[in-house]
Amino acid sequence: MKTDLSPRMKVALYGLMCVLLIPFVFPTWWMLTSSVKPISDIFAFPPDLWPRRFDFSTYARVFELQPFARQYWNSAYIAALVTGGTMIISSMAGYAFARIKFPFSNAIFMVVLLGLLIPSEVTIVPLFQMFLKWGMINTHWPLILVPIFGAPSVFATFVMRQFFIALPVELEEAARVDGLGRFKIFWLIALPLAKPALGAVAIFTFLHSWNLYLEPIVFLSSTQMFTLPQALTQFTDAYGGAMWNIQLAAATMTAIPVLLVFIVAQKQFVEGLAHTGLKG
Amino acid sequence: MAPVTLKSITKSYGTTPVLHGIDIDIADGEFVVLVGPSGCGKSTLLRMIAGLETVTGGDISIGARVVNDLEPKDRDIAMVFQNYALYPHMTVATNMGFSLEHRGAGKAEIAERVNWAADILGLRPLLDRYPRQLSGGQRQRVAMGRAIVRNPQVFLFDEPLSNLDAKLRVVMRGEIKGLHQRLGVTTVYVTHDQVEAMTMADKIVVMNGGRVEQVGAPLDLYDRPANLFVAGFIGSPAMNAIAGRITADGFMAGDVTLPLPPGVSRADNAVYGIRPEHLSLAAAGVPAIVKLVEPMGSETQVTLTLGEHTVIGVFRERLKSQPGETVHLQPDLTAIHLFDATTGGRLN
Amino acid sequence: MTIAADTPRRKRPFWTIERRDAAAGYAFIAPQLIGIVTFVLFPLGLVFYYSLHEWNVLANTFNYVGAANYQMLLADKALPQVLLSSAVFSAGLVVLNMSLALLLAVLLDQKLKGITLFRTLFFSPVVVSLVAWTIVWSFLLQNNGGINGLLQLIGVEGPNWLRTPTTAMISVIVVQVFKNVGLNMILFLAALQGVPRELYEAARVDGAGRFKQFRRITLPLISPTILLTSIITIVGSLQVFAQIAVLTQGGPGMTTTVLVYYLYQQAFQFHFFGYGSTLSILLFVIVALLTFVQWQMRKRIVFYEN
Numbered sequence: 001m002k003t004d005l006s007p008r009m010k011v012a013l014y015g016l017m018c019v020l021l022i023p024f025v026f027p028t029w030w031m032l033t034s035s036v037k038p039i040s041d042i043f044a045f046p047p048d049l050w051p052r053r054f055d056f057s058t059y060a061r062v063f064e065l066q067p068f069a070r071q072y073w074n075s076a077y078i079a080a081l082v083t084g085g086t087m088i089i090s091s092m093a094g095y096a097f098a099r100i101k102f103p104f105s106n107a108i109f110m111v112v113l114l115g116l117l118i119p120s121e122v123t124i125v126p127l128f129q130m131f132l133k134w135g136m137i138n139t140h141w142p143l144i145l146v147p148i149f150g151a152p153s154v155f156a157t158f159v160m161r162q163f164f165i166a167l168p169v170e171l172e173e174a175a176r177v178d179g180l181g182r183f184k185i186f187w188l189i190a191l192p193l194a195k196p197a198l199g200a201v202a203i204f205t206f207l208h209s210w211n212l213y214l215e216p217i218v219f220l221s222s223t224q225m226f227t228l229p230q231a232l233t234q235f236t237d238a239y240g241g242a243m244w245n246i247q248l249a250a251a252t253m254t255a256i257p258v259l260l261v262f263i264v265a266q267k268q269f270v271e272g273l274a275h276t277g278l279k280g
Numbered sequence: 281m282a283p284v285t286l287k288s289i290t291k292s293y294g295t296t297p298v299l300h301g302i303d304i305d306i307a308d309g310e311f312v313v314l315v316g317p318s319g320c321g322k323s324t325l326l327r328m329i330a331g332l333e334t335v336t337g338g339d340i341s342i343g344a345r346v347v348n349d350l351e352p353k354d355r356d357i358a359m360v361f362q363n364y365a366l367y368p369h370m371t372v373a374t375n376m377g378f379s380l381e382h383r384g385a386g387k388a389e390i391a392e393r394v395n396w397a398a399d400i401l402g403l404r405p406l407l408d409r410y411p412r413q414l415s416g417g418q419r420q421r422v423a424m425g426r427a428i429v430r431n432p433q434v435f436l437f438d439e440p441l442s443n444l445d446a447k448l449r450v451v452m453r454g455e456i457k458g459l460h461q462r463l464g465v466t467t468v469y470v471t472h473d474q475v476e477a478m479t480m481a482d483k484i485v486v487m488n489g490g491r492v493e494q495v496g497a498p499l500d501l502y503d504r505p506a507n508l509f510v511a512g513f514i515g516s517p518a519m520n521a522i523a524g525r526i527t528a529d530g531f532m533a534g535d536v537t538l539p540l541p542p543g544v545s546r547a548d549n550a551v552y553g554i555r556p557e558h559l560s561l562a563a564a565g566v567p568a569i570v571k572l573v574e575p576m577g578s579e580t581q582v583t584l585t586l587g588e589h590t591v592i593g594v595f596r597e598r599l600k601s602q603p604g605e606t607v608h609l610q611p612d613l614t615a616i617h618l619f620d621a622t623t624g625g626r627l628n
Numbered sequence: 629m630t631i632a633a634d635t636p637r638r639k640r641p642f643w644t645i646e647r648r649d650a651a652a653g654y655a656f657i658a659p660q661l662i663g664i665v666t667f668v669l670f671p672l673g674l675v676f677y678y679s680l681h682e683w684n685v686l687a688n689t690f691n692y693v694g695a696a697n698y699q700m701l702l703a704d705k706a707l708p709q710v711l712l713s714s715a716v717f718s719a720g721l722v723v724l725n726m727s728l729a730l731l732l733a734v735l736l737d738q739k740l741k742g743i744t745l746f747r748t749l750f751f752s753p754v755v756v757s758l759v760a761w762t763i764v765w766s767f768l769l770q771n772n773g774g775i776n777g778l779l780q781l782i783g784v785e786g787p788n789w790l791r792t793p794t795t796a797m798i799s800v801i802v803v804q805v806f807k808n809v810g811l812n813m814i815l816f817l818a819a820l821q822g823v824p825r826e827l828y829e830a831a832r833v834d835g836a837g838r839f840k841q842f843r844r845i846t847l848p849l850i851s852p853t854i855l856l857t858s859i860i861t862i863v864g865s866l867q868v869f870a871q872i873a874v875l876t877q878g879g880p881g882m883t884t885t886v887l888v889y890y891l892y893q894q895a896f897q898f899h900f901f902g903y904g905s906t907l908s909i910l911l912f913v914i915v916a917l918l919t920f921v922q923w924q925m926r927k928r929i930v931f932y933e934n
Contacts, residue, residue: 005738005739005740010740013735013738013740014740016735017735017746020732020735020750021746021749021750023802023806024749024750024752024753024806024810025749025752027753027761027764027765027768027806028752028753028756028764030764030767030768030774031760031763031764031767034767043770043772043773043777045772045777045780046777046780046781047774047777047778047781088659089659089660089663090660092656092657092659092660093656093657093659093660093661095656096652096653096656096657097657100649100650100652100653100656101646101649101650101653102649102650102651102653102654103650105653108657108661111661111664111669112657112660112661112664114664114668114669115664115668115669116863116919117863117912117915117916117919118668118669118672118912118915119863119866119867119915121866121867121869121888121891121908121911122672122675122908122909122911122912122915123667123668123671123672123674123675123908124891124892124895124908125674125675125678125895125901125904125905125908126670126671126672126674126675126678126905127667127671128895128896129674129678129901130671130674145663145667146667148663149659149660149662149663149664149666149667149668150663150664150667150668151668153660153663154660154664157660181652182649182652182656183652186656207754207755210757211757211758211759211870213758213759213869213870213873214869214870214888214892217873217896218892218896228757228759229757229758229759229760229870230759232757232759232760232763233759233763233873233874242766242767244767247763247767248763248764248767251757251759251760251763251764252760254757254759254760255756255757255760255761258755258756258757259752259755259756261755262748262751262752262755263748263752266744266748266751267744270747270748270751270814273811273814273815274814274815274817274818
């Protein structure tokens with residue numbers, strides 16, 4: 001409904017959006033500022049929107065209390081593997097379902113789509129037993145294998161399929177006449193043109209892996225192996241009370257890098273998501 | 281360069297037949313146009329020659345080889361697609377050299393061939409651009425360049441001009457024809473536009489409903505259409521077709537009697553065909569009422585009512601008649617086509 | 629005259645073009661298919677198998693008990709509360725999420741300067757680590773935390789958000805809505821921008837006001853997006869775990885114990901793997917049923933499909 005708005009209307013809309021922004025922006029601000037407050041100022045009244053005293057030692061304490069660098073690395077490399085693996089597997093499957101004629105392709109696609117109805121929360125008990133049997137408990141294998149092959153990758157396959165269906169088929173026919181086989185057509189023609197969809201898949205998959213919480217607490221037991229979400233909840237004192245400022249320092253370090261990447265690349269980010277097959 | 285032979289080609293999608301036994305011989309170096317209304321199977325046939333559709337029955341040969349089970353890349357053909365199908369993520373030069381690159385040609389050879397093709401088509405200044413930076417006509421040239429770079433045995437064109445505006449279409453028509461005269465490569469060209477077929481082809485294949493209606497040189501088809509379908513399809517405005525009876529006194533269509541050439545055998549169920557330019561105005565002749573006058577400058581197109589029939593005449597002279605006036609028509613007796621109304625076949 | 633008679637049959641190669649392409653197709657889907665079978669379908673079968681057994685890891689027992697676990701499910705006094713909590717959570721989340729997403733998308737679709745900045749900010753929580761986001765809110769919602777501090781400044785005595793049954797549920801819902809509403813907002817925005825402008829112009833010429841345009845043109849045209857996002861949001865709401873674990877641990881009492889959290893407790897805290905598997909089956913049935921119902925509803929609520 002892009003009609004020109006009256007100045008009064010504009011002011012009203014800006015005002016409304018600013019009020020609505022508070023719960024979206026304030027928590028991040030509060031996390032940042034509280035992470036550098038000494039513990040005594042954390043619950044000060046009235047609340048300080050800007051710290052009255054700074055205490056940067058909280059950031060050092062994060063690394064003393066936990067093998068935080070190691071945990072950071074765990075989360076990062078797992079997310080990278082899951083993202084890369086999902087992009088490969090689901091772009092190949094999505095391409096085949098969209099473009100290649102083979103017997104039972106529709107039936108198989110339906111079976112694969114079933115995966116969307118079976119999130120790993122449903123299968124967590126047998127998954128635990130399977131990985132126990134394979135000696136993979138307290139390793140990162142479950143956190144890598146389950147998302148690459150489970151429901152998140154099915155979603156990715158669906159997004160890729162929708163994209164490839166919309167790609168002009170003549171491009172691939174031209175490539176066939178030009179002498180390419182299926183794999184080269186996929187690799188040199190279809191995939192380079194699928195960058196927006198691949199971008200969306202990468203974002204969804206990365207965030208999924210980065211946010212995993214149930215799986216790590218089920219599959220991992222030693223702090224060396226922990227991922228970030230799990231580690232963040234471990235900053236407690238001897239009595240089980242939360243060490244808020246240190247926990248918030250760790251949370252800040254977890255959140256800010258991804259947030260910065262997002263702000264730098266927000267255009268591609270948002271447009272990539274908007275162009276997934278979700279429009280129906 | 282190679283001849284192409286299609287022998288009793290059939291094609292079905294599931295149980296739906298779309299081609300019912302096509303036989304066409306294309307000589308080495310010939311420019312053949314497949315023409316027909318949409319859905320007649322002409323594109324399917326072209327795609328079968330390319331190897332993009334499988335052959336249900338019959339044999340396709342290129343040169344001495346039967347190619348039914350060969351991949352497109354092994355058939356030594358090149359194809360120009362309706363919407364050009366240029367790879368959007370590659371430059372013009374890469375687009376043109378792509379097929380050579382994947383046939384193991386060296387860098388120097390690719391560059392040489394691409395430059396050769398670019399010179400022929402005037403693409404030199406555009407080699408580093410991307411398809412999105414080109415106009416419609418330029419894209420069309422690049423698509424042709426991609427086809428000629430490889431020096432294939434056969435060129436296949438699938439309605440290549442249908443996305444261009446009318447003016448550019450005429451220009452590109454000339455360029456494709458010129459390219460064929462220069463390279464002499466066997467060419468199969470699909471279009472639904474009979475003007476393209478007439479102007480470009482050495483030989484036209486008229487198709488309808490999955491069958492070949494007639495094969496022949498453009499003017500042969502125009503002068504002696506084998507049946508009603510070809511008669512109506514080739515030529516614009518279309519041939520006038522009037523149903524009636526052939527008698528000793530002439531052709532009886534309702535209250536109207538039309539003159540016939542001598543020596544025509546009688547038939548009760550016939551169609552009288554006459555092209556608009558073969559009608560002329562005369563002091564005495566078949567009376568007709570003017571319905572609509574369309575001056576084109578070089579000629580005048582007039583829609584007339586002849587009894588209960590509507591006919592179109594095209595006259596060299598500029599007509600002053602008003603709608604409602606009566607004029608007299610004289611058909612050229614040497615240019616009358618008679619058809620059997622039931623089978624559509626030619627009678628004379 | 630048959631075709632076989634007039635064209636002598638050549639010997640066709642086994643690897644015809646179709647067969648080669650089909651083989652490529654199977655090769656392309658093989659990793660996905662094998663993965664689905666190994667890590668989704670096979671475990672689903674196992675869940676069902678386990679659910680027919682009494683299995684306590686601590687006591688090291690594994691006995692076939694038939695439908696006993698399902699009878700236990702029906703008799704479980706905690707389960708009605710768990711299902712109620714799940715229902716309240718999912719319903720609250722979906723309604724709030726979808727309406728806020730639509731409101732934000734409509735706001736962001738206006739011709740205003742700096743709208744991209746607003747879009748970025750509304751979307752930003754999506755990329756913040758889920759547990760980090762939840763921890764900050766947990767901190768804000770403490771009895772002596774930031775929210776009650778700010779409320780006290782304007783003279784309002786805030787409740788102990790996470791320790792009072794009603795407000796605990798509200799908190800859990802709201803925290804999750806703010807975290808992820810940006811996703812649906814972006815999808816709605818894309819759908820809104822896909823509505824042809826001429827339709828609004830035609831409606832204006834026909835004398836339809838802003839509200840009427842929205843109801844009669846915008847909503848019908850974006851209804852496929854609304855349906856798809858609502859399915860994804862509902863299925864997602866049934867999987868919520870981290871937020872509950874960090875904010876309330878299912879409390880106070882069991883007021884925020886949703887099904888997944890209960891399942892986790894039964895299987896991994898109390899080590900009742902058999903009963904945990906039965907709860908998994910229940911979760912699966914609910915997810916499947918809701919998806920099916922929504923998919924059926926698309927004929928009635930979706931006015932237009934491309």
